[in-house]
Amino acid sequence: MEFIKFKNVDKTYKNGVNAVYNMNLEIKKGEFVFVIGASGSGKSTLIKMLYREEKPTNGEIYVGGINVARVKNSKVYKLRRKIGIVFQDYKLLPKLTVYENVAFALEIYGLPTDEVKRKVLKALDLVGLKSKVKSYPDQLSGGEQQRVAIARAIVNSPKLLICDEPTGNLDPDTSLEVMKVIEKINDLGTTIVMATHDREMVDKMKKRVVLLDNGKLVKDYEKGSYSNYEGV
Amino acid sequence: MRREVIVIMKAFRIISRNIRDGFKSVGRNLSLSIASISCITITLLIVAIALVVSYNVESVTKRVKQDFTIVTFVDNAASKEQIDNLTERIKKLDNIDNITHETKKEIASEMRDTSDSLSAIIDTWTDETNPLYDTLLVKVKDTQKISNTAKEIRKLNLVKDVKYGQGMVESLLSVFSAVEKGILITMVALVLVTLFLITNTIKITIFSRKREIEIMRLVGASNFSIKQPFVIEGFVLGFLGAIIPMGLTIYGYSALYGHFNGQLFSPFIKLVAAEPFVYVVSLVLLVLGVVVGMFGSYNAVRKYLKI
Numbered sequence: 146m147e148f149i150k151f152k153n154v155d156k157t158y159k160n161g162v163n164a165v166y167n168m169n170l171e172i173k174k175g176e177f178v179f180v181i182g183a184s185g186s187g188k189s190t191l192i193k194m195l196y197r198e199e200k201p202t203n204g205e206i207y208v209g210g211i212n213v214a215r216v217k218n219s220k221v222y223k224l225r226r227k228i229g230i231v232f233q234d235y236k237l238l239p240k241l242t243v244y245e246n247v248a249f250a251l252e253i254y255g256l257p258t259d260e261v262k263r264k265v266l267k268a269l270d271l272v273g274l275k276s277k278v279k280s281y282p283d284q285l286s287g288g289e290q291q292r293v294a295i296a297r298a299i300v301n302s303p304k305l306l307i308c309d310e311p312t313g314n315l316d317p318d319t320s321l322e323v324m325k326v327i328e329k330i331n332d333l334g335t336t337i338v339m340a341t342h343d344r345e346m347v348d349k350m351k352k353r354v355v356l357l358d359n360g361k362l363v364k365d366y367e368k369g370s371y372s373n374y375e376g377v
Numbered sequence: 378m379r380r381e382v383i384v385i386m387k388a389f390r391i392i393s394r395n396i397r398d399g400f401k402s403v404g405r406n407l408s409l410s411i412a413s414i415s416c417i418t419i420t421l422l423i424v425a426i427a428l429v430v431s432y433n434v435e436s437v438t439k440r441v442k443q444d445f446t447i448v449t450f451v452d453n454a455a456s457k458e459q460i461d462n463l464t465e466r467i468k469k470l471d472n473i474d475n476i477t478h479e480t481k482k483e484i485a486s487e488m489r490d491t492s493d494s495l496s497a498i499i500d501t502w503t504d505e506t507n508p509l510y511d512t513l514l515v516k517v518k519d520t521q522k523i524s525n526t527a528k529e530i531r532k533l534n535l536v537k538d539v540k541y542g543q544g545m546v547e548s549l550l551s552v553f554s555a556v557e558k559g560i561l562i563t564m565v566a567l568v569l570v571t572l573f574l575i576t577n578t579i580k581i582t583i584f585s586r587k588r589e590i591e592i593m594r595l596v597g598a599s600n601f602s603i604k605q606p607f608v609i610e611g612f613v614l615g616f617l618g619a620i621i622p623m624g625l626t627i628y629g630y631s632a633l634y635g636h637f638n639g640q641l642f643s644p645f646i647k648l649v650a651a652e653p654f655v656y657v658v659s660l661v662l663l664v665l666g667v668v669v670g671m672f673g674s675y676n677a678v679r680k681y682l683k684i
């Protein structure tokens with residue numbers, strides 16, 4: 146059974162912009178899907194509808210059996226607890242250490258301190274930053290900051306990790322490093338949906354790729370079938 | 378049972394973290410927090426003064442009202458039966474609480490006790506030459522209507538004259554009620570100003586924590602737990618603002634009471650006893666400070682967080 150399902154989804158913003166148009170998409174549990182397309186093609190809009198930052202204008206979106214469009218404002222947090230989210234700009238708190246930034250996502254659950262510690266260290270270990278627990282974000286490189294953000298996104302072991310241009314601010318080598326981390330998380334069973342501009346990297350990763358153009362899903366490449374040099 | 382314990386422990390941890398953060402946040406926006414705390418302090422000080430004054434006015438008013446008596450002088454021609462009859466008739470009027478009869482003999486002997494020079498004169502009086510009148514001391518139920526009641530008594534047969542401190546009573550009561558009204562208006566205005574200031578303090582805290590709130594939302598913090606730290610910060614502001622007014626009330630009023638020996642200018646104006654009065658007032662101040670702080674910040678959270 147599909148884990149994520151878009152059914153005839155339209156999204157028109159209040160200003161009349163048609164960002165997503167009649168989208169149908171199914172993603173299975175444990176899949177790794179890239180969403181690519183030109184700037185303004187609707188990648189971020191798709192991502193935002195997944196974590197219910199935006200509501201679809203028409204159609205239905207299911208995430209793990211939940212009809213996301215129907216989730217009440219006051220209950221959105223319950224959905225968010227099942228999803229990890231990573232952004233281009235990391236969204237770390239500059240006054241908190243690496244450890245505190247990751248623990249921040251657990252504080253809302255009121256877990257005992259030793260359990261928080263165990264989970265945070267496990268997540269930081271996974272992204273390879275266990276040695277930086279006491280550093281502050283401005284003492285880290287961009288790639289390291291993004292890995293902290295990833296650790297925070299997965300510290301609660303979500304079934305789904307969604308990323309909007311996580312490597313947008315990083316050079317190719319660092320991007321690849323971050324991608325390896327995300328791939329490792331995928332290998333552990335987490336479903337990944339990632340919007341990106343970086344076709345070079347997408348080409349190397351050999352995953353399923355969904356191409357958007359002007360709000361429409363124009364092509365769905367099966368795992369490994371996407372080539373950056375297609376048609377060249 | 379175990380599940381409940383775990384839930385309670387969780388709630389306890391979250392709340393204690395939020396209280397810690399509330400104090401931290403007050404420190405982080407120190408200048409604005411100090412402004413809010415000062416505003417609460419000033420408001421509560423005035424509220425404290427207002428409470429002390431109005432409570433004392435209230436108690437004096439009560440005593441004055443109790444003491445209001447229509448002194449009815451009975452014609453010397455009246456016999457014992459006629460006086461009893463008159464008493465009965467007064468009793469049947471509206472607004473009468475109770476009546477005491479003082480014979481002129483009793484009044485004379487009371488006067489004799491007050492001074493030696495008087496007693497010499499009074500001793501020479503016989504029942505016939507006693508120039509005093511028998512009096513009926515009439516207490517009324519509602520002092521506002523005392524002049525009407527006095528008028529009605531005056532109309533009755535055998536009533537020589539009626540006295541009840543005309544004018545003085547009414548003006549005293551109207552001064553008291555004006556004082557109370559003025560205090561109330563000042564208090565309400567100050568509380569509103571304080572609410573406004575706290576709302577603004579919390580608004581600035583919210584702006585300075587926009588990113589934090591955004592991230593809290595992303596990682597799945599409920600609206601309640603996003604709001605809670607700000608409301609707790611309001612609580613902390615209110616609590617800190619109440620400390621000085623409470624201290625001043627407890628020590629200040631007790632000292633004042635001791636200094637004046639419990640009465641102001643004359644035994645007529647008795648102060649309300651310091652204990653437990655000061656504790657009740659301090660409790661009112663604390664509750665008011667905390668409620669104003671929490672309400673002000675709740676207001677800000679609702680307005681600027683839109684959740």
Ligand SMILES: Nc1ncnc2c1ncn2[C@@H]1O[C@H](COP(=O)(O)OP(=O)(O)OP(=O)(O)O)[C@@H](O)[C@H]1O
Nearest residue numbers: 158159160162164183184185186187188189190191
């Ligand atoms: N909040 C919004 N209000 C109105 N229009 C919006 C909003 N967000 C996005 N849009 C519009 O919707 C369209 C799709 O935007 P979206 O951000 O999804 O594109 P994108 O594929 O993520 O682009 P980029 O690669 O530049 O990030 C664009 O035309 C954009 O201007």
Ligand SMILES: [Mg+2]
Nearest residue numbers: 188189190309
């Ligand atoms: Mg985008």
